[in-house]
Amino acid sequence: MPDEPRAPMRRIITLFRPYRGRLTLVGGLILLSSLVSLASPFLLREVLDVAIPSRDTGLLTVLALGMIVVAVATSVFDVVQTLVSTTVGQRVMHDLRTAVYGHLQRMSLAFFTRTKTGEIQSRIANDIGGMQSVVTSTATSLVSNLTTVIATVVAMAALDWRLTVVSLLLLPVFVWISRKVGAERKRITAERQRKLATISAMVQESLSISGILLGRTMGRSPELTRRFTGASGELADLGVRSSMAGRWRQSSIQIIMAAMPALIYWAAGHTAAISIGTLVAFTTLQATLFRPSVSLLRLGVEVQSSLALFGRIFEYLDLPVDIHPGTRTLRDPRGEVRFEGVGFSYGDAPTLTGVDLVVPAGGSLAVVGETGSGKTTLSYLLPRLYDVTEGRVTIDGVDVRELTFESLAETVGVVSQETYLFHSSIADNLRFADPSATDEELEAAARAARIHDHIVSLPDGYDTLVGERGYRFSGGEKQRLAIARTLLRNPPVLILDEATSALDTQTERAVQEALDTLAEGRTTITIAHRLSTVRDADRIVVLDGGRIVESGTHDELMAGNGHYAALVSRDRPLELV
Secondary structure, three states, X not given: OOOOOOOOHHHHHHOOHHHHHHHHHHHHHHHHHHHHHOHHHHHHHHXXXXXXXOOXXXXXXXXXXXXXXXXXXXXXXXXXXXXXXXXXXXXXXXXXXXXXXXXXXXXXXXXXXXXXXXXXXXXXXXXXXXXXXXXXXXXXXXXXXXXXXXXXXXXXXXXXXXXXXXXXXXXXXXXXXXXXXXXXXXXXXXXXXXXXXXXXXXXXXXXXXXXXXXXXXXXXXXXXXXXXXXXXXXXXXXXXXXXXXXHHHHHHHXXXXXXXXXXXXXXXXXXXXXXXXXXXXXXXXHHHHHHHHHHHHHHHHHHXXXXXXXXXXXXXXXXXXXOOOOOEOOOOOOOOEEEEEEEEEOOOOEEEEEEEEEEOOOOEXXXXXXXXXXXXXXXXXXXXXXXXXXXXXXXXXEEHHHEOHHHHHHHEEEEEOOOOOOOOEHHHHHHOOOOOOOHHHHHHHXXXXXXXXXXXXXXXXHHOEOOHHHOOOXXXXXXXXXXXXXXXXXXXXXXXXXXXXXXXXXXXXXXXXXXXXXXXXXEEXXXXXXXXXXXXXXXXXXXXXXXXXXXXXXXXXXXXXXXXXXXXXXXXXXXXX
């Protein structure tokens, strides 16, 4: 497998830059806690060397109280700094999640057609969630342990510099072992996140309603279960490998730490006389030294492991955005639409070439053609799901690339054959188009789409849950809900991309009548599925191979006995690109 991108530490550090003030507070609390905690060994030395031998109960009481005060103070400092540092860490994770989500919202449709939804979900959930402990505790652990190590070494040297040298001799061994463990865990972490992304994609695809229906009707449910079992087993093996990575090396560190007090006692026996209090205080400080030292080394391992996760997140943040918002806003748009020398290509072969169209404000245009002729692609260019590669598309003379996304969405409404409904109530799905819409406005839009009577016949009315992707409703009902949702925005330009393809003849006629009424004064572009829906269009264009080969009214095109007449004679539905 290829190596995961490695995130530079400088870029990771910049994530914490907005929270410098809070981190400074955390640093101050850590410094105070470290300095205060170092008083305990010195108090203990005085207890053993002075207070107890001299039976000075007053001094003993003061020293004992001092040790209690130190414990209370360090606990308070630790709680406060943990609260502040955790808050900062969670805010950083929030910033990362929202940055990735916002960046993906700006990507063109092409990115989502070539990327699995489960992969995207894994980046946001698994990758960011996987580095939670590192983000929330790395900075504080680094400062806390580093401060403790420095202060402890100074205190140990103050007690006895010779024993301090002995204690520090084995630290390079700790560093070497931890670097080896960190490199191993980084590789395993990268592989584990890739496997998590695979499982997320598998769950999203196979356990959706569409996936369940396909799996059962094709008799592939056992095979899907087998695939998931295999992937899950590989993930479990990676979990074991991650847990055991460097375990024997780390065990050697534990052995060395356990043997160090014995080494100090041995060294103390070969030096000049050292008081019992000094020796006990020194070994206490030594234990204090090794705990943060090991924590620092472990922190290094975690940071190395998390670099792969940061790299995957930054990889998404660095994806080039090929559709940038404009800055202009249309005021009271009339709705005149023009395609001027428009060309478009998904790859090397052109999908559209030299398309010139004018749809007057309030006029209607129908686009028909064989499968693959480019008619649906043409409908994608006006709302900027893709940008043209040649020419331009304008509304009221303004290039759509100059408009803000908000202004464009307010101007152009789209109803496509692929109806998407959220797993929420009917009212919530309709209000997705206009959150401020009143109940009366919802009802008016539903009536116009000929779906109101069906909604009120349901036990919960407009509060009825539509189910995952709207599977509680028929295709025609979902389509009419989508039409109502679009009409609620009241856009001056409508794009109906096979909008009535899922409707039966009777329902189609009712919806078409409503659309005809609502289209008055609006510019309407219809991507035709049934020729009966375009007979009355002001103008019909026929696409073939991405070019306009015919244009005119229904009667004119029938009289010309060309491509359009041939399509009518076949008497079959036209299909999407």
